[in-house]
Amino acid sequence: MVLKENIYIEPFKLYRTLHIYIPDNIEAGERLPVIYMFDGHNLFYDHDATYGKSWGIRETLERYNQKIIIVGLECNHEGNMRLCEFSPYSFNDKYFGKVKGLGKITIDWICDVLKPYIDSKFPTKPQREYTGIGGSSMGGLMSVYGIGIRSDIFSMGICVSPFYNYVFRRLVEDISNSFMHNDTKIYISWGNYEFKTKKQLAVGTEKNLIVTRIFTQKGAKVFPHLMVDGAHNEESWEKETIIWLSELGLFKK
Structure with missing residues (x-):
C-alpha cells in the first residue's frame, strides 16, 4: 500500500507530502530496508505523476514480492522551487532564472529529521547498511550528492539520469573531498536518448564515468549503466527498477 502523509519541513517553513510504500504482507516482527527517494508523486501512481506516467514502483515490487519501504518526498511545485530544493548549488538558467541551491538543507533534513521520524513510526531496519537514497534528474543529482557527502547515513545510492548542467565542477569537488564508507553501493545510469547529439552523449557518459571513478577510488562498489534506448x-x-534492486542486493528471490 502507499500512504500519503503531510510533514512539516522546518527549514523551509512549509508542509510537504510524503508518498510512503509499505508492503502489505509484512510479518509480525519483520523489519525492512528503506530507500528515501525524490519526487515521490512520480513513483507509484500515474494519476499522481506530473506528466501522467509514474515509475510504477509499487507494481514492480509487488510483482516480484520484494519487501522494502520507499519514502518518496514530493517536490515543491511552486515556481522554480523544485530546482532550488533539489540542487546543492546555485546557478542561473535561461528558462528558470536564478536557482538558489538549497539541496544541502534538504539532504540534512532527510538525514537528521525525516529518517528518525520514519524509523520511529514504521518497521524499518535503521542501520545505514539498510538505508538508501534515490531519484532521477534533479533527484539523481541529489542522490549523487547525498550518497557522496552523507555516507554516514546512506549505504546505497540510486542515481538515475543525474542533472549536471551548471553544477558538475562543484559536485565533483564536494564528492572528491568527502569521506565515504567503503561498503557503499551505487547504481548510476543514463540513457542514450537523453542527448541530442553523439558528442553530447559522449560528454554525458564521461561525466557519469568521472563520478563512477571518484566513488570507486573511495572503495565504493559502483554499477554504471548506459540504458540503450x-x-x-x-x-x-520504470524499466530500471528491477535492475537497481538487483545491483544493490535488494532483490530477494
Whole structure:
C-alpha cells in the first residue's frame, strides 16, 4: 500500500507530502530496508505523476514480492522551487532564472529529521547498511550528492539520469573531498536518448564515468549503466527498477 502523509519541513517553513510504500504482507516482527527517494508523486501512481506516467514502483515490487519501504518526498511545485530544493548549488538558467541551491538543507533534513521520524513510526531496519537514497534528474543529482557527502547515513545510492548542467565542477569537488564508507553501493545510469547529439552523449557518459571513478577510488562498489534506448522520462526509468534492486542486493528471490 502507499500512504500519503503531510510533514512539516522546518527549514523551509512549509508542509510537504510524503508518498510512503509499505508492503502489505509484512510479518509480525519483520523489519525492512528503506530507500528515501525524490519526487515521490512520480513513483507509484500515474494519476499522481506530473506528466501522467509514474515509475510504477509499487507494481514492480509487488510483482516480484520484494519487501522494502520507499519514502518518496514530493517536490515543491511552486515556481522554480523544485530546482532550488533539489540542487546543492546555485546557478542561473535561461528558462528558470536564478536557482538558489538549497539541496544541502534538504539532504540534512532527510538525514537528521525525516529518517528518525520514519524509523520511529514504521518497521524499518535503521542501520545505514539498510538505508538508501534515490531519484532521477534533479533527484539523481541529489542522490549523487547525498550518497557522496552523507555516507554516514546512506549505504546505497540510486542515481538515475543525474542533472549536471551548471553544477558538475562543484559536485565533483564536494564528492572528491568527502569521506565515504567503503561498503557503499551505487547504481548510476543514463540513457542514450537523453542527448541530442553523439558528442553530447559522449560528454554525458564521461561525466557519469568521472563520478563512477571518484566513488570507486573511495572503495565504493559502483554499477554504471548506459540504458540503450533510455530516455529522460518516467516510462524509461520504470524499466530500471528491477535492475537497481538487483545491483544493490535488494532483490530477494
